[in-house]
Structure formats: structure tokens, C-alpha cells
Amino acid sequence: MTILTHIAAQPFGDEKASHSYAPLLLPLRSRRLVIRDFVSGDLGALHAYAERREVTRYLLWGPNTVEQSRATLAEFIAQQEVAPRVRYDLALALPGGKAIGGISLHLDDLRLGNAEIGYVLHSDYWGGGFASEAVQMVATAAFAQWPLNRLWARCMESNKASRRVLERLGMRHEGTLLRAERLDGAWHNVMMYAVLADEWRTRG
Ligand SMILES: CC(C)(COP(=O)(O)OP(=O)(O)OC[C@H]1O[C@@H](n2cnc3c(N)ncnc32)[C@H](O)[C@@H]1OP(=O)(O)O)[C@@H](O)C(=O)NCCC(=O)NCCS
Known part of the structure; x- marks a missing residue:
């Protein structure tokens, strides 16, 4: 759900912790996906x-007007220059270059890792395993390159x-946070998920 909010996160933690988080090495590539920074041509x-x-x-957020998409893209590109970089809003692209979605990784607490x-994926590409593959790629890179302790995600129960x-x-x-979000006038329960570094390394 992170990729939906564009509110700047305040990285907690001390100076020392931020030195351990070198910029993530991009792009990440698989046979059918490239995960890279967004560029202005992706609008x-x-x-x-x-x-x-x-x-x-x-x-x-959304559905976006073109102006909202333009502002979002500008924010994603601006975050690429922030040091230490704590917000990665990345394009999920086909090997030919076309972006078909986005994947975000936000370091929300450097001290605690x-x-x-x-x-998010364009609906023409749903059901093909792209999102699972992309999360796998980003999580693998984050746990390998950073002293990350805990990767978490949230989604609406529905x-x-x-x-x-x-x-x-x-x-x-x-756990599930009851009535933790409100969309189109209706309450939604929000499910919280996480994996710890050692769990990620030892999972099948
Ligand atoms: C969520 C989303 C990224 C999944 O992308 P995807 O590439 O289609 O997902 P995958 O193909 O990797 O499928 C993952 C699993 O979800 C299942 N799935 C896909 N669509 C489903 C649906 N509508 N209902 C139930 N299960 C579904 C798949 O069958 C697969 O499960 P399986 O391994 O047991 O077969 C995509 O639906 C999307 O962009 N939704 C809108 C944005 C969004 O909701 N983002 C997440 C915010 S928390």
C-alpha cells in the first residue's frame, strides 16, 4: 500500500545507522522483469x-488525473537524489523498457532496520506472477545489501x-487492524504482514 501514499516519511534513527544503508544497486533484472528507477519518460x-x-x-490514491500522475512521478524522481535515500519508488518494467507497474520500498526506520x-501493476498484466516475482527480487536485494531486520507490508483485507x-x-x-482505513465511504480492515531477516534467509 506504500506506493499509494506520497507523504514524505521521516527516517528515524541516528547518523550511524544511515551509513549502513548504501544506495540499493539498481536495476534488478530477471528473465522477464527489470526493476529500475522511474524516469521522466515513464509518465x-x-x-x-x-x-x-x-x-x-x-x-x-487514485484513480489519478494526468496532473496527479505527473506530480507523483516528479516526487518519485526527486526521492532519487535524497541522501541517505530512504524511499525507493521503482518502475516494474518489461525487458524492452516499458513500465507496467511500480514497486516501493520505504526504509521507515533505519535504527531498527x-x-x-x-x-501496483497495470491490470492488463494481472495474474501472470509479475507482482510475486517483483517482491521476491526487491526483498532479496534489500536483505542482501542492507542490514535490514524486518520487511513489512499492509493490505486491505478485501x-x-x-x-x-x-x-x-x-x-x-x-494481525488485522479493524476499521483502520476508509475508502469511498466504507471502512476497511487492514492486514499487517512481515518477514524477519533470518526468516527470509531460511525459508524454503
Ligand atoms: C495485487 C497485484 C499487484 C497482484 O499482481 P499479480 O501480478 O496479478 O499477482 P500474481 O500474479 O503474482 O498473483 C499472486 C497470487 O494472487 C492470486 N490472485 C491474483 N489475482 C487475484 C484475485 N483477483 N483474487 C484472488 N487471488 C488473486 C494469484 O492466483 C496468485 O496466487 P497463487 O500463487 O495462489 O495462484 C495486482 O492485482 C494489482 O496491481 N492490484 C492493484 C494494486 C494493489 O492492490 N496493490 C497492492 C496494494 S496492498
């Missing part, structure tokens, strides 16, 4: 999914696809 691709009601149904992961993404990757359902 059309970003807006193509951000304007769709079915895509943003369980998100805290906590980061939140979130993702968002079955997102729950499956997290569960099939071995993230633990740690």
Missing part, C-alpha cells in the same frame, strides 16, 4: 495504470490478490 506508462479504477480500488514494501502475493512469499500475517 504515459505510469498514468496508464494509475488512471484505472480497478487498479486503485484498494489504494489510498525496518522497511515497508508495496506494489484485497485477495495482494494477500496472496504476500502469503506465497512467506510473509507472516501478524
